[in-house]
Amino acid sequence: AQSVSQHNHHVILSEAASLELGCNYSYGGTVNLFWYVQYPGQHLQLLLKYFSGDPLVKGIKGFEAEFIKSKFSFNLRKPSVQWSDTAEYFCAVTPTGGGNKLTFGTGTQLKVEL
Amino acid sequence: GAGVSQSPSNKVTEKGKDVELRCDPISGHTALYWYRQSLGQGLEFLIYFQGNSAPDKSGLPSDRFSAERTGGSVSTLTIQRTQQEDSAVYLCASSYPPTGELFFGEGSRLTVL
Numbered sequence: 001a002q003s004v005s006q007h008n009h010h011v012i013l014s015e016a017a018s019l020e021l022g023c024n025y026s027y028g029g030t031v032n033l034f035w036y037v038q039y040p041g042q043h044l045q046l047l048l049k050y051f052s053g054d055p056l057v058k059g060i061k062g063f064e065a066e067f068i069k070s071k072f073s074f075n076l077r078k079p080s081v082q083w084s085d086t087a088e089y090f091c092a093v094t095p096t097g098g099g100n101k102l103t104f105g106t107g108t109q110l111k112v113e114l
Numbered sequence: 115g116a117g118v119s120q121s122p123s124n125k126v127t128e129k130g131k132d133v134e135l136r137c138d139p140i141s142g143h144t145a146l147y148w149y150r151q152s153l154g155q156g157l158e159f160l161i162y163f164q165g166n167s168a169p170d171k172s173g174l175p176s177d178r179f180s181a182e183r184t185g186g187s188v189s190t191l192t193i194q195r196t197q198q199e200d201s202a203v204y205l206c207a208s209s210y211p212p213t214g215e216l217f218f219g220e221g222s223r224l225t226v227l
Contacts, residue, residue, distance in 0.1 A: 034215075034216075036216075043205075043218045043221065044205070044216075044218040090156065101159050101170055101172075101173075102216060103159060104157035105156060106156030107157070
């Protein structure tokens with residue numbers, strides 16, 4: 001079975017700082033990878049996803065993530081965070097091929113200070 | 115509606131009572147998921163329905179938990195003899211295709227006193 005680790009549980013940054021949130025997964029086969037975001041008081045929504053092709057994927061609001069297969073990683077990055085990026089971020093993985101559940105990490109709570 | 119709809123949005127119950135949580139997925143979505151979100155625990159997978167296939171129930175924490183999906187659409191998560199540790203936000207999501215983007219509902223916050 002697949003699993004996901006997010007090592008940063010709480011991150012506090014100042015506006016304009018750069019962001020990198022770690023995500024590592026465990027699974028022996030090919031996978032689809034996702035980052036979801038939950039803004040305060042809102043429901044979870046997709047930030048970006050990787051299925052195949054270019055390992056550097058770009059999502060909404062200036063976020064990007066890089067799939068490094070050799071490291072089983074899918075870290076989320078943003079060059080310059082804004083106060084409005086304050087949210088909880090979840091990495092998720094599912095084996096490719098369909099018919100499989102999506103497994104989430106425990107989440108990273110990001111707080112951006114003015 | 116356009117999104118995943120869950121009801122009730124908030125439920126307070128006494129220990130030992132049964133509760134039912136409802137999820138109405140996006141029309142046409144064949145996959146439906148239930149997750150539980152507790153403080154500091156992230157999203158815990160509970161159960162997954164895909165079309166007419168047998169559901170993946172591997173995440174249900176005990177036999178007090180059950181779920182059904184009628185007519186390939188609406189799903190009900192039932193928790194019998196609720197315990198205080200069942201207090202959490204129960205999230206429903208749907209997708210099409212099954213490994214594509216999950217669309218989440220607002221969740222049902224359950225508080226067991």
